[in-house]
Amino acid sequence: MTTIHRPERAEGQWAVDGRAPLNPNEVFKAADNPLHVRERIEKTYARLGFDSIPPDDLHGRMRWWGIYTQRRQGIDGGRTATATPEELSDRYFMMRVRLDGGAITVRQLRVLADISDDFARGTADITDRQNLQFHWVEIENVPEIWRRLEAAGMRTTEACGDTPRVILGSPVAGISAEEIIDPTPVIQEIVARFIGDEDLANLPRKFKSAITGHPSLDVLHEINDISLVGVVHPELGPGYDLWVGGGLSVAPRLAERLGAFVRPDQAADVWLGTIRLFQDYGYRRLRTKARLKFLLAAWGAQRFREVLETEYLGYALADGPAPASSTLPADHIGVHSQKDGRHYVGLAPTVGRVSGGILRGLADAAEMSGARRIRFTPHQKVLVLDVPAEGVDTLIEQAGRLGLTASPSPYRRATLACTGIEYCKFAFVETKSTAANLIGELERRLAGVTLDRPITVHVNGCPNSCARIQIADIGLKGQLQKNPGGADEFAFQVFLGGGLASAARDDAGLGRTVRGLKVTADELPDYVERVTRRFLAERGGDESFADWAHRADEGSLR
Known part of the structure; x- marks a missing residue:
């Protein structure tokens, strides 16, 4: 057995220090296995309502079943770091559906669409973990949502919490010739x-x-x-x-x-x-x-x-x-041949935001084209698999009417956004609409500009990096700053030049921060346009944005 040296201070390592809990989260986990909360949700909380849920279950164990309280509406980002969980939490829930490998059938897609419309005010977001996320869920409806999901072969088990989360899998597993x-x-x-x-x-x-x-x-x-x-x-x-x-x-x-x-x-x-x-x-x-x-x-x-x-x-x-x-591009956007002679089609929504109606329309479009399988991707995109050659044009046309395109602009293709202040208790700033507005402005302003590869832009509402800001070409971290008058305003700290091996880089690396550089939401289109044009003017040969960003002087990056 390997010798493990005991540190001077106990770090809570079970194999070294024993299992005595050293913080409140460890206490509630030790008191009752969090998976046991499901029985209480079904038998008690769904019947007696929100006020019957004790704090350790509400803010703790329910996460093990993919359920978080969502942010109370009207609480601005200035209170994110100071308000209590009770003050920040609404009486509604975010629910995350666990979709390992992002793989579902058209029938399952219809079930998700119905849940969105029946219980989540039509909301649905494709996450960058290949999950689907609902909002506005009421505790009274959770057992019925579980019943529908599980009858269709889906679940929310360990979609959140201190657990083995959803397993990311290649969206083209089993079908790609490569x-x-x-x-x-x-x-x-x-x-x-x-x-x-x-x-x-x-x-x-x-x-x-x-x-x-x-x-x-x-x-x-x-x-x-x-x-x-x-x-x-x-x-x-x-x-x-x-x-x-x-x-x-x-x-x-x-x-x-x-x-x-x-x-x-x-x-x-x-x-x-x-x-x-x-x-x-x-x-x-x-x-x-x-x-x-x-x-x-x-x-x-x-x-x-x-x-x-x-x-x-x-x-x-x-x-x-x-x-x-x-x-090869890792987002699988566009039309591609499968090894069986059929095709898969990668479609881009806008920063993962869809709806019950869009999901149902996609199911209809897939069936009209002769397809029966769908996969979500780690890039907030969606693939339709097994499309016969004669069905490709039909799928692309029908999906386009839903706002899902197989040939997105480089800005729409490469922009991600987390949930943001609209629903998330950790966020300081709005992200989804900010990113959507940025995409529209870049498509208008840079319509004549040719990019040999998209410049990735990731918009995050807080430091937690759900939208992977440190590995984007342009990563934007929402935070508070003081304006010239001394008042709080919301802005983005900028990270430049991050990327992974899947971004056609020789090596992976984290983004560079530029000292003192903060950009407000209103300034964001101007900034991204400016830094994009400077990159194109200063790059050497086929140099990537990341390589340029790490060698450029700070003046070029502002």
Whole structure:
């Protein structure tokens, strides 16, 4: 057994310090397994109403079933950091539907559309975790929503909370001619064996997974707690390269390769070993230090691999090759041939915002074209699979009427936005409408400008980086600042030049901050237009925006 040296101060590591809870979150998890709250929701809270829900369930355990209170309307961003959870919380809920790999059928899409219209005021957002998110959900309707979802083979289990969250999977798994290995069996095995397992429902913090076998590296493997990336071993054939310890938020850190090759038959057990290692050795004293990335930073990749192999797997993994750099777009937008001769069509909504009507219309369009399968992507996009050649034009025409386009402008294609102050209790600023307005302005102002690759713009309402601001060409973090008169105003801190291997970069890297640069929402179109034109004027040859942003002087970036 590997020797683990005890730090001078207890960090709440179960395998080192024991299981005594060291903060309020650990206390409520220890008091009652959060998955047990479902029975109380169904038997008590849905019958007696919102006021019957105690705080530890309302602001804690209900997250394990994909339910958060949404932001009370009318509370501006100036109170985000000072108001209590009770003051910020409305009597309505955000509900996140767990869709591992983003994979659903047209029938399931119709169920989601009906839930949106019947229980969520028509709201629906495609997230950058391949989930679908509703708003305005009332506690009285939660059991019926669960009944409809589960009857159709969907669920909200562990969509939030300190749990194994939704598994990102390649949106073109099993259909792409370029695919190295189909990750679908591994994703399905992990979900069947481990999601909803009470023994894995008390982690130090959330645990994010990603699995792809596609050479476009389309699951952002560098920013997940664990990623399995398709590679071909010279002796063992197709399998996965193992990455661990990625994450963004206020302390961004890119994942590291362990240099280990994972055979397909080992993949689920390696996933389990990694999550159990995190459960036992992850830091639980401070929530801000409880992600796996902090443990990896303290241990290093070599020690992490050693502990994984000796204490959790019981065997050594083979050494293996790294994945090749991507040369393909990772968002899968447009019309593409499948290996069976049919086509998949990647469609872009505006920053993931759809509705019950749009979802239902998409189901109709898919069926009219002869398709039956849908996949959401980690880029807030949607793919329609298995489209016969003769159905492609019909699909594109019908989807276009819904505001879903297979040939978006580079600005619409490459802009992401988190939920923002409209519904999120952590946000300082509005994001969805700000991003939509920015897209419209850029399409108008830069209509004649040719980009050989889109410049990604990610808009986030707070420091938590749900919209991945540090890995965008232009990342925008919402915050408060003082205006010239000394009053609070809302603005965006700017990160420039971030990107991952899937963005056709030779290496992944975090964005650069420009000292003192803050941009208000009104100034945002002017700023993005200005920095785009400067990039095009100053770039060398086919230099990427990220490379230019890291070498340019600060004057060019303002």
